[in-house]
Amino acid sequence: MTRSVEFYFDVGSPASWLAWTQLPAMAERYGAELVNKPVLLGGIFKATGNNTPAALPPKGRYLFRDLARFARRYGVPFTFPPGFPANTLTLMRILTGVQMHRPDDFGACVDVLFRMLWQYGINPEDETTLRDTLGGAGLDADALLALAGQEDVKQALKEATNEAVERGLFGLPTMFVDGEMFWGQDRLDFVREQLESSDA
Amino acid sequence: MTRSVEFYFDVGSPASWLAWTQLPAMAERYGAELVNKPVLLGGIFKATGNNTPAALPPKGRYLFRDLARFARRYGVPFTFPPGFPANTLTLMRILTGVQMHRPDDFGACVDVLFRMLWQYGINPEDETTLRDTLGGAGLDADALLALAGQEDVKQALKEATNEAVERGLFGLPTMFVDGEMFWGQDRLDFVREQLESSDA
Numbered sequence: 001m002t003r004s005v006e007f008y009f010d011v012g013s014p015a016s017w018l019a020w021t022q023l024p025a026m027a028e029r030y031g032a033e034l035v036n037k038p039v040l041l042g043g044i045f046k047a048t049g050n051n052t053p054a055a056l057p058p059k060g061r062y063l064f065r066d067l068a069r070f071a072r073r074y075g076v077p078f079t080f081p082p083g084f085p086a087n088t089l090t091l092m093r094i095l096t097g098v099q100m101h102r103p104d105d106f107g108a109c110v111d112v113l114f115r116m117l118w119q120y121g122i123n124p125e126d127e128t129t130l131r132d133t134l135g136g137a138g139l140d141a142d143a144l145l146a147l148a149g150q151e152d153v154k155q156a157l158k159e160a161t162n163e164a165v166e167r168g169l170f171g172l173p174t175m176f177v178d179g180e181m182f183w184g185q186d187r188l189d190f191v192r193e194q195l196e197s198s199d200a
Numbered sequence: 201m202t203r204s205v206e207f208y209f210d211v212g213s214p215a216s217w218l219a220w221t222q223l224p225a226m227a228e229r230y231g232a233e234l235v236n237k238p239v240l241l242g243g244i245f246k247a248t249g250n251n252t253p254a255a256l257p258p259k260g261r262y263l264f265r266d267l268a269r270f271a272r273r274y275g276v277p278f279t280f281p282p283g284f285p286a287n288t289l290t291l292m293r294i295l296t297g298v299q300m301h302r303p304d305d306f307g308a309c310v311d312v313l314f315r316m317l318w319q320y321g322i323n324p325e326d327e328t329t330l331r332d333t334l335g336g337a338g339l340d341a342d343a344l345l346a347l348a349g350q351e352d353v354k355q356a357l358k359e360a361t362n363e364a365v366e367r368g369l370f371g372l373p374t375m376f377v378d379g380e381m382f383w384g385q386d387r388l389d390f391v392r393e394q395l396e397s398s399d400a
Contacts, residue, residue, distance in 0.1 A: 048258055048259070058368045059248070059370045062381065069390060168258045170259045171259075181265075186386060190269060
């Protein structure tokens with residue numbers, strides 16, 4: 001049986017970006033399937049009473065330095081978009097819709113949205129910029145934004161977020177391997193150890 | 201010049217315990233001086249608006265599993281005392297007083313208090329148990345509790361905690377090496393990398 005790594009993420013979460021830069025290669029290395037779970041971080045925070053660390057000024061300042069240290073360790077680009085934290089409802093609806101209806105575009109779409117925020121530092125809330133970014137990556141911006149407006153897509157994102165809360169999530173990224181939950185990109189080494197273990 | 205690792209901790213913090221199990225050997229390995237900074241976590245939370253992760257039930261449950269994973273990785277004992285989070289005001293006053301007035305007892309006193317909570321799972325708020333624990337470790341419980349009641353000691357703990365907040369701390373443990381701040385026992389690998397670096 002193929003093992004899986006479930007990956008709950010929101011493209012508005014900088015730690016989710018860092019995890020995304022590492023997980024596909026890690027899953028491949030251990031012959032595991034990466035199961036992507038786009039969910040809305042704002043919805044998780046609302047349901048659990050948790051909040052973004054950036055809400056506390058000293059913690060927010062430290063958080064940036066901390067994430068930048070990991071980015072250096074991983075050798076990946078990292079910046080902060082203006083207006084953080086951004087409202088990612090439209091982006092996560094797009095990803096939910098693409099996963100449901102245009103699955104072949106999913107990986108490219110996740111990647112371009114993550115890079116838009118965390119590599120190029122672009123605030124994703126302006127629709128013109130978003131269209132340009134999607135189009136520039138060879139994706140059909142009109143079709144993707146239309147998907148984001150579909151009722152089935154909106155409902156699916158809501159249900160995926162609720163399911164995440166029911167499963168015990170309180171922040172992102174969160175990974176599951178063999179039923180074990182790992183919260184945070186700073187726990188990728190434990191994800192790797194779990195994949196290395198003989199529990200398969 | 202000897203390099204230093206500053207270690208801000210409260211014995212009521214399980215992550216501080218895990219850091220304490222690793223830092224003395226790490227500092228020694230790199231020829232650095234471990235500078236212990238007892239402070240009151242409750243005071244830091246009050247000043248910064250931060251709060252214990254255990255205040256959120258799903259996060260609290262995960263936190264225990266997460267800390268237990270690190271304890272297994274380090275090969276050190278780990279349990280939870282009943283009544284967590286405990287009021288550690290008296291304990292931290294004892295450590296502050298010992299550091300000021302009986303410095304030769306400091307290391308043993310820190311160790312016995314940490315182990316009381318996190319190895320033996322004893323709630324530290326009962327004075328009889330606390331006396332027994334200190335006495336059992338060969339420490340003079342009467343003298344230590346008298347120190348905890350001294351005005352200069354109470355004031356010193358308050359000032360150390362305020363200084364920590366002014367320095368940007370919002371949680372414990374927090375370490376500084378070469379002016380770089382590292383929050384959390386899960387950042388000990390970055391502390392090690394800093395000690396390995398050529399910034400000395």
